[in-house]
Amino acid sequence: xxxxxxxxxxxxxxxxxxxxxxxxxxxxxxxxxxxxxxxxxxxxxxxxxxxxxxxxxxxxxxxxxxxxxxxxxxxxxxxxxxxxxxxxxxxxxxxxxxxxxxxxxxxxxxxxxxxxxxxxxxxxxxxxxxxxxxxxxxxxxxxxxxxxxxxxxxxxxxxxxxxxxxxxxxxxxxxxxxxxxxxx
Numbered sequence: 634x635x636x637x638x639x640x641x642x643x644x645x646x647x648x649x650x651x652x653x654x655x656x657x658x659x660x661x662x663x664x665x666x667x668x669x670x671x672x673x674x675x676x677x678x679x680x681x682x683x684x685x686x687x688x689x690x691x692x693x694x695x696x697x698x699x700x701x702x703x704x705x706x707x708x709x710x711x712x713x714x715x716x717x718x719x720x721x722x723x724x725x726x727x728x729x730x731x732x733x734x735x736x737x738x739x740x741x742x743x744x745x746x747x748x749x750x751x752x753x754x755x756x757x758x759x760x761x762x763x764x765x766x767x768x769x770x771x772x773x774x775x776x777x778x779x780x781x782x783x784x785x786x787x788x789x790x791x792x793x794x795x796x797x798x799x800x801x802x803x804x805x806x807x808x809x810x811x812x813x814x815x816x817x
Contacts, residue, residue, distance in 0.1 A: 664701035666788050667770075667781065671695070672709045674768065674779060675719060675747055677808040681801035684764040687744065690720040694745035697723070750777070763800050778802070779812075789813060 675691055691714055695706055703723055710721045724741060742748055742761055751770040761767065767777030778797050781790050791813040797804055 663788055664699065664705040667702060668705035668709055670781065670788070670790060671706070671747065671749060671768065672712060672719065674766065674808070675714055677805040678766060678797075679803035679805075680746065680766075681764050684746065686717055686746070689717055691717045691746045692720045692722055692744050693747040693749065694722045694724055694742055695749040696725075697749070697751065698725075748777075766797075766802065 671693060675693060693706075695702070697703060697706075706721045706723065709719055712719045722745065742765065745761075745765050747766045747768060748761060749768045749770070751773065766779070768779045768781065769775070769777035770781035773780075776793070778793050778800070779790055780793070781788060783789070790811075792804060792809060794804065794809070
């Protein structure tokens with residue numbers, strides 16, 4: 634069987650396109666699952682009594698440069714959570730590291746009820762309210778109250794019950810059963 638160089642190059646190009654499309658599809662699936670986890674974490678966790686929900690919103694702040702994550706997070710914007718509505722705030726590195734917004738003496742994470750961050754970011758935890766649920770992912774220096782990780786190509790999570798209890802969060806038994814509970 635004789636194959637010309639142009640046919641060979643076309644075949645390689647098709648294989649590369651096929652592999653790239655599957656990688657993109659897998660990335661979309663992980664981003665969709667991550668967004669679903671973030672939504673359900675906000676549904677199955679009760680915040681401490683002194684938590685303020687301005688304008689009946691629960692604010693999910695996410696530090697992610699991943700466009701698939703940003704797109705998937707937009708799909709849960711405005712979803713109802715009982716009496717509250719989910720409000721998504723995408724942070725960039727300049728937002729996250731700033732300690733003062735527009736001279737107001739506020740951190741860029743003020744008002745965040747959930748704060749998602751991954752290995753691409755280091756966070757000054759002193760700037761975060763104790764009524765903010767921290768959700769980390771990947772190889773981070775400091776894990777959040779909930780930590781997302783990959784095991785055998787599956788996105789999973791673990792819950793630090795001790796920290797959440799000390800911060801007066803209440804986690805539903807359903808969520809605890811689905812997680813790998815970690816005592817730090």
